[in-house]
Amino acid sequence: MPRIVIIGGSDAGTSAALRAREVDPGCEVTVVLADAFPSFSVCGIPFFISREVEDWRRLAHRSTAELAAAGLELMPETRAVALDIAGRRVTVSGRHGERALPFDRALVATGAVPVAPPIDGLRRPGVFFVRTMGDCLALDGFIEAHHPGRALILGGGYLGLEMADALARRGLEVAVLELGPTTMRSLDRPFAERLERELGRHGVTVRTGTRVTAIRSDGDGLAAIDADGGEHRGDLVLAVTGARPETALAEAAGLPLAQGGALAVDRRMRTPAPGILAAGDCARTWNALTADWSYQPLGTVAHKQGRVAGEILAGGDRVFAGALGTQVVKVFDRVAARTGLREDEARACGFTPVSHDSVADDHKAYYPQATPLTIRLVASRPDGRLLGAQMLGAYGAEIAKRIDVLATAIHHGATLPQIEDLDLSYTPPLGSPWDPVQSAAQALEARLRWD
């Protein structure tokens, strides 16, 4: 009866715990959870803040009762303070003081923490991070108590844009301040700019190329001061400038770091220490396309790595197939998605990429409510293998699952002709005889052939 201790009860930790019990119902699984919110969908935070979701309790992927029914022992509001690899125990500290949990195998699933940018005043009241349910409830409580009128969002990544949407829906006047030349640097500039225009249409101000150096407060709320001396006023500030792996515990235990400061693991999520695994936002991620390590702190990846880890913890075998960098974001009525590599990323990885933009309706134009999709495909020369895709269009235009068709194709190493060959579904209200992803592949293939 192997004793398994899992440090962290978010996506990776919970997935691993459930999978371990599934694979070997005899194993004893304890999940050490720093806060009181096991298995919460932190990706759902913007939708609670926007009040599209009315009750934050609904953000749980699974209830505590469901986790208990699966045979997990949950230790909420308990911090792991030391991992003793040689001694096979984790020291935890919680409501009832410190105790040691002996284990046969352990998983480090400590997640990520917000990057704290070099900005003076980030700890002032009214400045919030958005990472945990605690952060979420603190922000929500502040809004309820103080009825702020204006919000400043530092950082224009997907979380920054989702929070801009959320706070604007909640009635706040919102400005996004982004250091770089565009928001959403995981997308090419024209795609990011269209999301910015969508924000603008809904009253959100986006200021790119704006390096905030300090947050000040006075009688009229908060002010973000930028490097050019500009002042941006708000009643609350969100700092959403990215995340970095939370590895303090693992580092103190002697586990080595790798890409992006994340824990070094193999594709079975094993650290170099026997029986000690790591998964989720604290661990590095195998990229299936570049066949190399990367850092991709995303819920989808955490769930998959967690499931692999759970299998290994329970004595089974499974290899993490790797991520492709697939992502989708909804900003008001627009959806943007990507998978694989952008052209610049492909070039940096040693490919000889070529890309092409196509525009096609999501379904036959004669059927009501057809909307255009913009699709940028990247393929490698001379073999025509699909390397990446970006797509943008209206909410409701099946963009998420269209990027998934392409992610599936990339996963299998498909070439452009193979994408044209796919037998995809068609009815006029939901597509075209050639789906837009196929006409995009045809257009890029023509370019590859004739260039």
Next chain:
Amino acid sequence: MPRIVIIGGSDAGTSAALRAREVDPGCEVTVVLADAFPSFSVCGIPFFISREVEDWRRLAHRSTAELAAAGLELMPETRAVALDIAGRRVTVSGRHGERALPFDRALVATGAVPVAPPIDGLRRPGVFFVRTMGDCLALDGFIEAHHPGRALILGGGYLGLEMADALARRGLEVAVLELGPTTMRSLDRPFAERLERELGRHGVTVRTGTRVTAIRSDGDGLAAIDADGGEHRGDLVLAVTGARPETALAEAAGLPLAQGGALAVDRRMRTPAPGILAAGDCARTWNALTADWSYQPLGTVAHKQGRVAGEILAGGDRVFAGALGTQVVKVFDRVAARTGLREDEARACGFTPVSHDSVADDHKAYYPQATPLTIRLVASRPDGRLLGAQMLGAYGAEIAKRIDVLATAIHHGATLPQIEDLDLSYTPPLGSPWDPVQSAAQALEARLRWD
């Protein structure tokens, strides 16, 4: 400068013509078209009859001007009356009498015609087929002129159900009479029955196990008499009991028939006669999953076969990868889709299949308007290769593109673990960390493993 004659200007013929000109802009392409509607989306007919599409002219995939601009010579309202293979010419008959078109290569793309079931009185006024734009305009004209109150639909395939939806939207009282035990025999019974309930919710009567033997007319309209002596009254009758390949011209020219009475072709769409190709609903279809020939008269297949044929006609090379039987149908607010093989089909093809039903929300339940998807997956033992999928849920739940993710996986020979491994997109309004297609694969894999 090769002279190419294409007999038929619907999906396969037009695709082939355009592709031939693309591959070799020097070739001379003549398209002989029996009616006046080149490149029309006959799949769009139900949506014009329903008046969701107001102008039938919008059903053209491409306008006559666009086809001319691509360098095609169109001969509308012209019938090919003889194909002289040895003499390399097609005799056509049109407004200006008969003439011979010499060719170097020719494509037979004569499509399909409705199956005329053994029913007495099928040629009475008020009885319509639904295959061509001529049929469509005749039906529409009848409705406009006579304001029929009741429609009988003979046949509960996807066209029968789409037309039931269409005529009900147009304000008619509709009954579907189906010979077999369920409608939509391309789906398993529980899926078909849910579409029938959807029709019922919208006032459409569905009578399965009903063999109509005669159509009679009297002062009060038409009556369909069934084999049990039952009488079903209507003011118009649609006979939509399937389609068969239109091969009269090709047979007279000596070309051999194969599966389902369709023309024998290889995967380059070549008939046994040198330089004579066939594509679309008149030709047989390679099934990529069973690696065998079949008959699949669908627009998606016709477009793909046409494109391959166009490449070959122009002197290029391309092989038809094969169809998987992917289909989607929208009936009022429900969408049902399939790809690959049902369990019974898989067994008949020599596989040892196992199937499992899963239900999962289309996106996170906490985000508004989540709706359940029912997914039935079929995999082979013992290798766990995905063989087929059926899916049913609400319109708007991205079902078409989810079946396409699975069609893409099947195309590449994916196993269930490989589907779980896919890096699919996620944001709470548009999915789950494990997409429903992945949780369905997990559930079936568990069954495979433990059965």
